Amino acid sequence: MSLLKLAWKNIIHNPLSLLLNLILLTLGIGLINFILLVNHQLKDKFDKNLAEIDLVIGAKGSPLQLILSSMYHIDAPTGNMSIKEAKPFLREGHPLIKRSVPLSMGDSYKGYRIIGTDYSILELYDASIKNGKKWQHIYEATIGASVASDLGLTLGSTFKSSHGFNDDEDLEHEHGTFTVVGILNETGSVIDQLILCNTESVWDVHNHDHGASISADADDNSDHDHSHDDHSGHDHDGHDHSEHDHSEHDHDHGDHDHDGHDHDHDGTTVHDHTSDMSRSHLLEHEDQEITSILIQYKSKTNFQALSMPRNINQNTDLQAAAPAYEINRLYDMMGTGTKALQLIAYLIAIVSAISIFVSLLNSLKQRKYELSLLRVLGGNSKSLFSLILLEGFIMAILGYLLGMFLSNLALSGLTNNLSEKYNYQFESWIMHGLEIKLLAATILLGLIAALIPAILAYKTDIHKNLSHG
Amino acid sequence: MIKTSNIIHKFSDSVSFEFPDIICEQEKTLLVLGQSGVGKTTLLHILAGILKPTSGDVFIGNTPLYGLKGHKLDKFRGKNIGLVFQKPHFVQSVTAEENLFLAQKMAGQPLDKKLSAELLDALNLNHRKTAKTYEMSQGEQQRLSIARALINKPRLILADEPTSALDDKNCEEVIKLLEQHSENVKAALVVVTHDNRLKDFFSNNIELH
Known part of the structure; x- marks a missing residue:
């Protein structure tokens, strides 16, 4: 004992x-x-998802909200900004910016956010394709590892997006059936929780919903061919549609034949939906909107880079927020x-x-x-x-x-x-x-x-x- | 064997005890009789190495008890002196058998389950070995405390009023057991009591005044 x-x-x-x-x-x-x-x-x-992002640019509002919505995807976005305003930061060859990632939000599927963006986001989060391929055409989606495992989505699965970020069937868009074309490897970062597609897909879903100018052809969206820059000023955030009065569309559309699908595109804005919209292509749609831009500086200690947020906040209608500061x-x-x-x-x-x-x-x-x-x-x-x-x-x-x-x-x-x-x-x-x-x-x-x-x-x-x- | 020499203990200037020299050889018995207030418990504690006397010393074999210090005295006591108290006290949280194991452990002896089983058997406690001590009858408790006093095969067994709470029949039984088992382990047995019934059982006795 x-x-x-x-x-x-x-x-x-x-x-x-x-x-x-x-x-x-x-x-x-x-x-x-x-x-x-x-x-x-x-x-x-929080630290993992910092992903060496130095700055987030978006519409005016709460800087913390901008960070939370664009980097952590847990709050509503602050609103949208026009490509015209965002252009300087998206352009390649900016002296201070190493990488910029445009994000367009507003929709989700079963609580997982659908992000319209380009391939730069993959580099940002160091994500690679596990199965399938990167999104390319409109309504093609490449999904994060958690999305795939939690929702049981596989290559070829289709789904319809819902407006907003809650899992609410009433808000399901009638248009826009996404097809899963790729699944990402798990990264441990927020990209695991995201559904990625090209920016046009996000625009298109909302154009269909809000644009009376285009008739319903939800099930046949893969091959229609219309110009997205016609539909200006849609609020992807989607809570305030009052601004978008239809006359604007009418004006924009001019004498297009709205009843048919045979849009008569003319001029330079016509583009081919069969390829991912390149950055320069994106920038051509000056009247369209995106939600925010994630930015990595070339040098974090560059004096000009350090004063960039203040310049943006003071001199433009945009807002720039530094993640490190806001997260602290x-x-x-x-x-x-x-x-x-x-x-x-x-x-x-x-x-x-x-x-x-x-x-x-x-x-x-x-x-x-x-x-x-x-x-x-x-x-x-x-x-x-x-x-x-x-x-x-x-x-x-x-x-x-x-x-x-x-x-x-x-x-x-x-x-x-x-x-x-x-x-x-x-x-x-x-x-x-x-x-x-x-x-x-x-x-x-x-x-x-x-x-x-x-x-x-x-x-x-x-x-x-x-x-x- | 046990031997004392010139033990005096002073609690204060007015309260002091002077005890006669005591000697008890191996396998022999000694009865120390005395009424209340003559210092019986004091003597017992001095004999047991619990209370250091003001002067004089106690010898167990050739070892002067109070020449030992601190934990050496504790170890020596555990190994060489078995104590039986008037009111049997045990560690409540463990079983009867485990109380015996504890006595081995505390004395620094190796665990000997065979010996404890033999003792429990000899004292007719085998059926109670997994009982908690507070569930046992007075007689069983007294027998268990004898078993505990014997477990380390001490050279001296000291019993403090072992019979005062018992009726005649149990009194005789307990004394017989004490005598018999002390002899078995070749120990000296010293019983300190005011119980005059015990005079008949002991050839050697000393009265304290």
Whole structure:
């Protein structure tokens, strides 16, 4: 019968106080670990998705919203901007810009966002094709790994997009049946959650919906052939259609034959839908809109680059937001809530230490004869000291294990909920790197709680105790 | 064997005890009789190495008990002295058998399950070995405390009022067991009590005044 076993037997001899101690300890440790788990993963996701993006340019609004919507795809976009305005930043050969990625948003399929863009986004997120090919024609989609696995989409699958970002069948577009032509390898970044297509697809869906000028031919969209630059000013964000009055379309369309599909294109704007719209092609559609541009600088320390956001914000109708700055702001905001939670967790942990202290002290009073007995039987003062410390230690270990279990259980319970809301997968049962520190802190807590009782046990006066036993 | 010399213990200037020298050879018995307040428990604790006397010393074999310090004294006591108390006390959280194991462990002796089984058998406690001690009857508890005193085959068995709470029949039984098993392990047996019934069982006795 080792001291450890005796300590264990002593602990379970008093199940009610053990229960109370463990509930408190488990709650405290569990809450702390839960915060650590969530923080770790949020930071991890946020950092991964920074993807060395230096600047996001979009319509005026909240900079954080712009970042969240364009980089993390968790908030509504700020609105759209015209290609004409965006042109300087999309043009190849900009002296300060290494890479720019245009994004057009507004639609989703079952909660996964459909992004009209070009191949530069693949380079940005270091994504490669796993199956199939890159999107090329209109209404072709290449989907992220999570989209494929979560929705069970394979090559050749078709789907209709819905307006907005919620999974709502009522908002399903009547036009625009997308076909999956490619699936990306998993990257761990946000691109896993995206459905990628060319910018025209996004325009086209909305043109059909809002443009009375074009009759319905939803099921036959692969080969129709009309000029997209006719349809100006559509709000892909899609919450305010009032601006787009049809007279504008009428004007734009001029004397096109709206009843037929035989649009009579003339001039330079006619383009061929069979190839991905090249960057220069995109720029020709000056009256069309995109949502935002992700930008990487050539040099992050270039003075001109550093003053670019301010220039944009002051001198144009556009907004430029720096992700690093905005995300730090977000951490600060979250930090307040997290800190409050953390404080509560620490408080519970301290209360649990007090509870362990009191229960050990109480049991010591009941066991003073027992402890003297152990001395009589040959145990020394140090054994008694160790015995009581061990009891605190065991409770700490139990509380830690239960706390870890509970926090992971809670997180795995919440994962579905969170992933539905944000399309972010939170993983439970993972390591966040602070486990050992938390374990050490928990053990320390148990030992501190047990220290005074252990000292009292060490000082047991066996003669006195046995005389009055 | 046990031998004392000139033991005096002062609790304060007004309260002090002077004890007669005691000697008890191996396999022999000694009864120390005394009424309440004459320092029986004090003497017992001094004999057991629990309370250091103000002067004088206790010899177990040739070892002066109070020449030992700290944990050496604890170890020596655990190995060489078996104590039986008036009210049997045990570690509540473990079983009867485990209380015996604990006595071995605390004395630094190797675990000997065979010996504990033999003792439990000899004291008719075999059927109670997995019971918690607080579930046992008074008689069973007293027999278990004898088993515990014997488990390390000590050189001295000290019994403090082992019979005062027992009726005549149980009293005789407990004393017989103590005598018999002390002899088995070749220990000296010293019983300290106010119970006059025990006079009949012991040839050697000392009265404290």
